[in-house]
Amino acid sequence: MVNFDPARHIRNVLAEASTVLTQSDGTVLEGISGRPGAGEEALAGMRIGVDRIVLEPGSEFELHTHEGDHILYVLASEGFIHVDGTDFRMRAGDTVYVPAKYPHGVKTDPAVELPLEILAFGVPHAPLDSPHRMTLVGNGEIRESAGHPDAQR
Incomplete structure (x- = not known):
């Protein structure tokens, strides 16, 4: 059992x-940065954690998978998440559950000039600087229609 340690367990994203x-593969994701939040080993030895991710206009996470499930919470702006072959618009206040088995990607909206800010909660959680945080899938590109007004939602 983990004891509460405010020096480790209170983080400001x-x-x-x-x-x-x-x-x-170590390639820098241009226009994307993150700030680590709280995290710790949880039940069954899996790490739980949260990070703040900022995608500058024009940037994207290509199609990828993670070891575990995660929930995205949109803090500011809007963009798209591509899951299971479909683009879904995300706006501030939206939460999105992404099961580990689904390749997914996140892309800013080309019509929006503000950065897309997301809180990413994961179980198990990999640190921001981990080379095992995500695995690219296929050609890794989100459909060109991501900015199309007919995207879901």
Whole structure:
């Protein structure tokens, strides 16, 4: 059982130092940064955690998978998540549950000039600088229709 340690278990995702995110091959994800939130080993030895992710206009996470499930919470702006072959619009206040088995990607809306800010909760959770945080799938590109007004929602 883990004891509560405020030095480790209270983190401010607005004030922590920002880190550059990379793909599993070490390639920098241009225009995407993150700030780590609280995290710890949970039941059954799996790590639970949250991070703040900021996607600058024009940036995207290509199609990828994670070891575990996660929930995205949109803090600010709007963009798209591509899951199971479909683009879904995300706006501030939206939450999205993504099962681990689904390749997915996140893309900013080309018509929006503000960065897309997301809280990403995961179980198990990999640190922002982990080379095993995500695995690219196929050609890794989100459909060109992501900015199309007919996207779901």
